[in-house]
Amino acid sequence: MTTTTHGVTQEQGAAAPRCPGPPSAMLDGPVSHAVSKVARLHRIVAGRLLRELGLHPGQEFLMMHLWDNGPVRQSELIKTVGLDPSTVTKMLQRLEQAGHVRRCPDPADRRASLVEATETSCGLLQQVREAWAELERRTLTGLDEAESAELLRLLRKVEGALCTEAATDPTCRTDPDPG
Amino acid sequence: MTTTTHGVTQEQGAAAPRCPGPPSAMLDGPVSHAVSKVARLHRIVAGRLLRELGLHPGQEFLMMHLWDNGPVRQSELIKTVGLDPSTVTKMLQRLEQAGHVRRCPDPADRRASLVEATETSCGLLQQVREAWAELERRTLTGLDEAESAELLRLLRKVEGALCTEAATDPTCRTDPDPG
DNA sequence: ACCCATTCATTGGCCGACCAAGTTAAAATC
DNA sequence: GATTTTAACTTGGTCGGCCAATGAATGGGT
Known part of the structure; x- marks a missing residue:
């Protein structure tokens, strides 16, 4: 076993490092590494829980804010969730299509739009x-x-x-x- | 106060909650909330730092493993990073196109492929x-x-x-x- | 030998999320 | 009042990331 004809003489388990000797790249930022991993796992678990409700991870934040604060200017929503405007736009388009959200132009400012959670969404x-x-x-x-x-x-x-x-x-x- | 006839009688600042009284949805999971936020910010900062190097956030993990462990079966890579196989496939396709990674079929197993960091990538x-x-x-x-x-x-x-x-x-x- | 279950990898679809540009309307300046 | 600046989205593109389904090769039973 081992001696793969590829020229790579793999001893078992110990593969040959491709680059010079610095031990493990992860050691540079253990906390950052942990944060990334926890973040991913956390999102997966959240996604699984939310999936049953027909929501995608990330959408909860928007909905929660809408449920809590009622009709809101989209710009305000963007500020509070801290996401990119384009991200919020697309999320709202999907949430609107899913019937969880309603949008109407702000009469006081023709470029702005008001967002609110639909009545049915309150069941969620x-x-x-x-x-x-x-x-x-x-x-x-x-x-x-x-x-x-x-x-x-x-x-x-x-x-x-x-x-x-x-x-x-x-x-x-x-x-x-x-x- | 603020009897919202739905005509949006907005008092200043205090918007009317859309749904019955539970205070703030965030209170259910303060730690989860914090995790999500930290995760997003952490990723943004990481993205900004990596952008200058021509890498996208998430790719570091793959590259680090390749740098550390040399040529590796893709399945092994998938296992160690813990990502979805399809995700890894696509990331590797892009990394390959960017010249950071090389892939070749595993002679010992015709469905598997071996992945390794390119020589030039070692500069990164x-x-x-x-x-x-x-x-x-x-x-x-x-x-x-x-x-x-x-x-x-x-x-x-x-x-x-x-x-x-x-x-x-x-x-x-x-x-x-x-x- | 044959069939069947696993494993490896890929494709397509979708979503969150970013950036970069662009559009429209409101404010601010002159 | 006309011009510039700023604000509020929107669109297009790209990536990471997941799921679901597919194709191909390996391996285990019988």
Whole structure:
């Protein structure tokens, strides 16, 4: 076994590094690496939970804001969620087509449009809330109260750092947490 | 106040909630919310740093693994990065077209293919490492050593939880960290 | 030998998300 | 009041990422 005729004499398991000796590229940023992984897994789990509700991950944020705040100017929505305007436009188009959202031109400003959650979409509110509670539960499996609180604190801190960091242009919305 | 006849009687600032009284949907999952936000910001910052190198966020992982481990079966690569096979296929197609990666059929298994980083791509290694170090630095701005370590520990724990959680099918690769 | 289940990789479709340009309308300036 | 600037979307393009389904080769049963 091993000695593949390709010229690559693979010992078992230990493949030959392609480039000079720096050990593992991951070691440069362990936290960044962890963040990326957690982010992906978190999104997958969220996606699975939301799929049953007919929502795609990311759309919850928009809907939540609409449910909470009622009719809103699209620009305001964009500011609060902090996403790219084009992203929000396309998401709203799909949400509108799905019947979860209604849009009408703002009479006070002919270029703006007002967005609101449809009546039927309100049935989703409770389910989405439950899905998020479940997501939170699964996310924090294995963490006790103190650890959860500490994690939240640290994430908020990182969020702040990255926010001011990434805030060259994009509006960075750190929601003032009332708690 | 603000009896919204649906004619949008907007008092200033305080928009009328569209749906019954549950306060803020975000309160259901503060940590999940924080994770999502941090994830997005982190990705943006990473994207900006990698853009200068001609890489798109997410591609680093593939390249890092290739740099570290040399020629690898695509299936193995898929397992280690934990992404969807189709995702890896498309990323590799683009990386190949960009000249960062080379692929050849595995002589030992005619359906598999071997992937390796090109010689020229090795010039990127150092830059990518630096970019990730910078990303890590910016991520951890405002956190001291102890906090960083704790954050890492908690993230790893969450990763494990979400991993077993999301591991209905997808191979969940939690790299055994040697340190 | 044959069939069947696995595995490997790809394609197509869709969505979130970015950027870059472009369009229209409102504000600001002159 | 006419011109410039700024704001509010929209469109087109590209990528990462998922799922679902397909094609092709391997391997295990019997």
